[in-house]
Structure formats: structure tokens, C-alpha cells
Amino acid sequence: MASTNHAASARVLDMLRTQFTFQISVDTDNLPQAYVVADAALAGGITLVEMGTPLLKTEGVKHVVPAFRQRYPDAIILADMKSMDGAGFEARSVYGGGGNIIDFLALAGVASAKNVAAARDEFRDRDPSMARLAFADILVPQQGPADVAVDTAQRMRDAGMDGVGLHLQLDARRADPSLHASSYLSDVARAVFEAVGESCSVQVVGGLTIAQAKALAKDGLRAFVISGNFGLAESHAGYGAPAAEQTRLVKDFIAQVSAA
Secondary structure (H helix, E strand, O other): OOOOOOHHHHHHHHHHHHOOEEEEEEOOOOHHHHHHHHHHHHHOOOOEEEEOHHHHHHHOHHHHHHHHHHHOOOOEEEEEOOOOOOHHHHHHHHHHOOOOEEEEEHHHOHHHHHHHHHHHHHHHHHOOOOOOEEEEEEEEOOOOOHHHHHHHHHHHHHOOOOEEEEEEOHHHHHHOHHHHHOOHHHHHHHHHHHHHOOOOEEEEEOOOOHHHHHHHHHOOOOEEEEOOOOOOOOOOOHHHOOHHHHHHHHHHHHHHHHOO
16 A cells, blocks of 8 residues: 655645545647646646646657646646556656656556556655655456456555546447446446545546536545546537636536535
8 A cells, every 4th residue: 555654645645535626637639738728727726637648648758747847836737647568667757757646557457556656655755845646547448347446446556556546448438428328437436436445546537427426426536537528528629618618617517516
């Protein structure tokens, strides 16, 4: 399990576990549009800014992470790396550029989780003032049903992860819209939260609607990721919407889920 003797990291982890927190997925393919999305989301009250996988891969980790740190010096920024191998090496690039959190794929296994945890701990030792966390992304349906996801979450926690994410894969939900419309993601998230929610953060992501997030909030979950649909139908304009509209949608998502 992750150590909590690093005060700055412990404060962020406690917030993620006990308070409502909201993360924006900045899944654009260029920095100018990424700034529009992140600026709008921060104006709407977002807690964590995620540098999305398309952005990191297209523009490059060594370019994007320092650029986000410079533009958002006080924000908690997360790199959604989706690493499947060499995750510790990639974690060092994220932390070295000023990122607070790396998110890699739990499919990579315990060895990768331990390497990420080791990199995190190196950077915690270097700077006691900056939060450094490590999350494992549990991809469903690849790691469903619920008993498989629960087992994966427990192994990731025991390997030192601070949090896990339950992530309904974009390709899967677009190939089968009924998967997204069903209770599948919510059911898996509830099972994982019941198993590990006392010891690590449990985030939910995958085109969540406001209604789905509200239902999960009523069951005690607190960490939610807002995707490009902003809690609406998948066909919504999303990142192409005017900045003011994005801010309004983020505010609405946060207000409705927090009041659940």
C-alpha cells in the first residue's frame, strides 16, 4: 500500500478520498485547444487538470507537462499516460516535468505498478512540498466483470498505488452504445469502491453522464472525471464548444453531483 508519510501527497490523497473532486480530461491533440479546455474547466471549479493521452502523445510529454506546469503553477496536474510497459521510466518524465500524478494502465501488472511507485517515492524524497501520486487505470470491459476489477484494484493498491480509476474504454462504448447506457460501469465502480475505497482513491471515467455520477455520489464515491461530453450525450460538441459554454457545463456537472 502507498505510504502516507509525505505530507503534501497525503493531503491530496485525503482530499480525493473524502471530498468531492472533479477532473477534466483534456483530450485534445494540440496545446492551444488544450489551454482553452483547461482554462474553461478551471474557471468552472475543476479540481484536477488531466493532460490527456492524445495530447501527450501528439505534442510530447517533455513539451506538454512543463508547459502545463508553467501555465497552471498552482493546479494539480495529472498525466494520463496509459503506459503498458516501462511505466517507471515514463513516470520519471512526468514528475520531472512538474506533474503531480501519473496514471498508467493496470493491465501492465504489478511489476509496472511497483516501478511507478518507486519513481513516485524518489520524487517525494526530492521535494517534500510537492504532491506526487500514482494511479492505476482499470480498463473495462477488458478487466471486467466486477470480481476481476476488484482483484485488480486490490493488487494495485497492495503494490503501492494511491488510487485506481474505473475506465469504460472509449472504443468499446462507441462500438456498443448500450454498454455506456447500462449500469455496467457504475456496478463495477461500486464493487471496487466497496473493496478498496477506505484505503485509496477510486475515480470513475468513461463518458460519465451527470445522472450516472449523481447515482454513484449517493453511494459514497467522490472522485469523478469529466470527459469531452461534459456529462451530456456522447454526440455533444464537447471541446469544440465555446469556452464560456464549457465553463458552464463544468459548473453544472460539479453543482449537480456535489448536491447528490
